[in-house]
Amino acid sequence: MLGSSQAIEANVYGGRVSSSAVPTSEPADRFERGTIRRIEAKEHVFCDGDPRTHVFRIEEGVIALSKLLGDGRRQIIEFAYPGDYIGLGTLREHIFDAQATCAAKVRCLSAAALEQEASRDASLALRLYKAVSAELAAARSLLVSVGQQSAMERLSGFLLSLSTRAPSESDETVVKLPMRRSDIADLLGLTIETVSRTITKLRTMRVIDVVRGTEVHILDSERLAELAGQ
Amino acid sequence: MLGSSQAIEANVYGGRVSSSAVPTSEPADRFERGTIRRIEAKEHVFCDGDPRTHVFRIEEGVIALSKLLGDGRRQIIEFAYPGDYIGLGTLREHIFDAQATCAAKVRCLSAAALEQEASRDASLALRLYKAVSAELAAARSLLVSVGQQSAMERLSGFLLSLSTRAPSESDETVVKLPMRRSDIADLLGLTIETVSRTITKLRTMRVIDVVRGTEVHILDSERLAELAGQ
DNA sequence: CGTTCATTTGAGTGAAGTCAAACCGAGTGG
DNA sequence: CCACTCGGTTTGACTTCACTCAAATGAACG
Numbered sequence: 412m413l414g415s416s417q418a419i420e421a422n423v424y425g426g427r428v429s430s431s432a433v434p435t436s437e438p439a440d441r442f443e444r445g446t447i448r449r450i451e452a453k454e455h456v457f458c459d460g461d462p463r464t465h466v467f468r469i470e471e472g473v474i475a476l477s478k479l480l481g482d483g484r485r486q487i488i489e490f491a492y493p494g495d496y497i498g499l500g501t502l503r504e505h506i507f508d509a510q511a512t513c514a515a516k517v518r519c520l521s522a523a524a525l526e527q528e529a530s531r532d533a534s535l536a537l538r539l540y541k542a543v544s545a546e547l548a549a550a551r552s553l554l555v556s557v558g559q560q561s562a563m564e565r566l567s568g569f570l571l572s573l574s575t576r577a578p579s580e581s582d583e584t585v586v587k588l589p590m591r592r593s594d595i596a597d598l599l600g601l602t603i604e605t606v607s608r609t610i611t612k613l614r615t616m617r618v619i620d621v622v623r624g625t626e627v628h629i630l631d632s633e634r635l636a637e638l639a640g641q
Numbered sequence: 642m643l644g645s646s647q648a649i650e651a652n653v654y655g656g657r658v659s660s661s662a663v664p665t666s667e668p669a670d671r672f673e674r675g676t677i678r679r680i681e682a683k684e685h686v687f688c689d690g691d692p693r694t695h696v697f698r699i700e701e702g703v704i705a706l707s708k709l710l711g712d713g714r715r716q717i718i719e720f721a722y723p724g725d726y727i728g729l730g731t732l733r734e735h736i737f738d739a740q741a742t743c744a745a746k747v748r749c750l751s752a753a754a755l756e757q758e759a760s761r762d763a764s765l766a767l768r769l770y771k772a773v774s775a776e777l778a779a780a781r782s783l784l785v786s787v788g789q790q791s792a793m794e795r796l797s798g799f800l801l802s803l804s805t806r807a808p809s810e811s812d813e814t815v816v817k818l819p820m821r822r823s824d825i826a827d828l829l830g831l832t833i834e835t836v837s838r839t840i841t842k843l844r845t846m847r848v849i850d851v852v853r854g855t856e857v858h859i860l861d862s863e864r865l866a867e868l869a870g871q
Numbered sequence: 872c873g874t875t876c877a878t879t880t881g882a883g884t885g886a887a888g889t890c891a892a893a894c895c896g897a898g899t900g901g
Numbered sequence: 902c903c904a905c906t907c908g909g910t911t912t913g914a915c916t917t918c919a920c921t922c923a924a925a926t927g928a929a930c931g
Contacts, residue, residue: 478785481871486785500774507781529767536766537759543773544730550780551737555708555716557788558830562887592910600788605887607911623896624910641711792919822878835919837879853928854878 445520450474456509456517457498463505465519466498472515473589476507477597487598489549490590492577498522499543512590557600560640565599566609567639570619574629584629613638675750680704686739686747687728693735695749696728702745703819706737707827717828719779720820722807728752729773742820787830790870795829796839797869800849804859814859843868 447470450456456467456474467474469491476488476497488507491497497509497517529536556565570586579585588595596606613619618635620628629635677700680686686697686704697704704721718737721727727739727747759766786795800816809815818825826836843849848865850858859865 478781480785480789484789486788488781488784500778501771502774502778506778529770530763533760533763533766536763536770540759540766540770540773541731543770543777544732547773547777547780548730548732548736550777550784551708551718554718554780554784554787555710557784558716558827559710559714591908597788602888603910604889604912608887611911832920833878834880834921838919841879 445518448517448519450511450515450517452511452513452515454511456511457505459505459508461505463498463500463503463522466496466522466525467509467517467519469493469495469497470516470518473512474515474517475510475512475590475594475598477510478507485597486600487594489546489553490594490598496542499539499546512594553598562599562601562605562609563612563638564640565601566595566606566613567635569595569599570613570627570629571632571635571639573627574632584632586627586629588625588627675748678747678749680741680745680747682741682743682745684741686741687735689735689738691735693728693730693733693752696726696752696755697739697747697749699723699725699727700746700748703742704745704747705740705742705820705824705828707740708737715827716830717824719776719783720824720828726772729769729776742824783828792829792831792835792839793842793868794870795831796825796836796843797865799825799829800843800857800859801862801865801869803857804862814862816857816859818855818857 445468448456448467450472457463457465459479471493474491474497476491478486478488480486490512491509498505525535525539529539556568560568573586573588574583577587579587592603592606595601596603599606601609610619610621613635614621616634618629618631618638620630622628675698678686678697680702687693687695689709699721701723704727706718706721706727708716708718710716720742721739728735755765755769759769786798790798803816803818804813807817809817822833822836825831826833829836831839840849840851843865844851846864848859848861848868850860852858
């Protein structure tokens with residue numbers, strides 16, 4: 412559910428809102444209703460400047476939240492994974508693009524109805540508060556990484572965070588990368604080439620192995636953690 | 642007050658919570674009670690790892706929220722100005738340092754009491770939600786800057802944001818810098834030397850003038866906006 | 872006036888960026 | 902089944918912006 416009661420761990424590279432995979436005993440509410448929308452890879456869920464009519468919960472796939480600068484530079488703010496919410500906030504319009512990095516499904520919830528209900532229901536309002544707090548912690552964590560760390564530290568940290576956040580079922584050490592190199596580069600404030608070179612370096616160091624470009628096998632997670640800066 | 646009803650503008654370099662300078666008609670509540678604490682320059686309000694017992698409202702001065710890495714590197718997450726709140730969130734412990742960049746005063750509010758009251762009072766919970774949402778927008782905005790912009794763009798944007806955020810009374814074009822160069826550097830993900838050189842360049846370009854190192858006079862705000870990347 | 876702390880300036884280096892070409896895997900159609 | 906395209910990735914050669922180290926300058930204060 413949106414903001415479980417236990418403290419949510421600060422999550423480096425995305426704003427995980429939900430952490431319980433298990434259905435809760437809470438009655439179905441706004442978060443269970445809402446239509447499912449199918450999103451193609453690279454399709455936008457919403458754009459910078461669009462009126463903020465809906466809040467979306469990711470059901471499948473990955474959505475990249477990003478800001479596009481005038482000259483084409485792009486900063487990805489977070490990758491939203493299944494269970495995460497995008498479009499929360501108080502502004503009338505979106506100030507970021509939300510774009511699928513691969514085929515995805517999202518549940519559409521009315522922003523107006525949500526806010527209205529929250530103004531009556533303190534527990535809902537508090538869940539929203541906690542959800543956004545978690546996103547805030549994630550954004551700040553990424554800021555620290557981008558502001559202070561080297562390319563190797565950023566990439567190692569990214570892989571490490573994905574391994575805890577979106578582990579392949581069955582194998583903890585296998586991380587799927589359901590996004591292009593350019594998405595990773597734009598998240599970490601690097602270029603495609605630097606991301607590629609850094610991955611290659613990790614491969615030659617035998618810290619990871621990469622299968623078909625999209626599947627990372629972590630061979631030495633201890634070393635990877637060291638490279639991420641402890 | 643905490644989260645006025647109108648949409649809060651995304652604020653690039655800090656999480657402004659309050660925007661009304663005028664006292665509101667709302668009854669005095671938790672936010673008006675609480676003792677005032679005096680903070681020396683460079684003194685900590687709280688440290689990374691401390692239990693999160695209080696939320697603080699800045700009354701005077703500037704507080705830098707920052708993360709310290711193992712080897713001494715530091716990323717400042719935001720400068721909190723009078724009216725801003727620090728220490729909001731849901732975690733049991735602080736995950737950042739809060740340190741005064743100059744002599745300051747903060748109002749101390751019980752975090753537990755706040756949360757408890759919020760669990761009963763939807764409007765308070767919603768105000769917390771809006772406050773954190775504003776902080777989130779600010780953190781993301783800084784992330785874009787640090788991840789994608791050049792030193793000149795970052796510094797120009799920073800000065801510009803300060804000019805709207807903390808203008809000297811009387812003169813709109815004068816910006817006080819109540820922090821060291823190292824604080825600015827750590828906010829923008831640069832070094833002291835680069836900040837200094839960039840300020841010098843802006844001076845020789847006659848875009849700004851600097852008095853006694855701490856007072857910036859904006860001579861050409863249009864040009865400054867261009868340099869900030871439109 | 873000397874000490875201390877912060878800032879500025881200078882010279883040289885390096886990590887990551889740019890530009891360009893080669894490579895690779897997945898489709899597609901001859 | 903192979904040749905061709907096409908998008909994405911990797912690799913290489915070179916450049917540059919910001920970093921590092923070091924020294925000079927400036928402001929504040931006892």
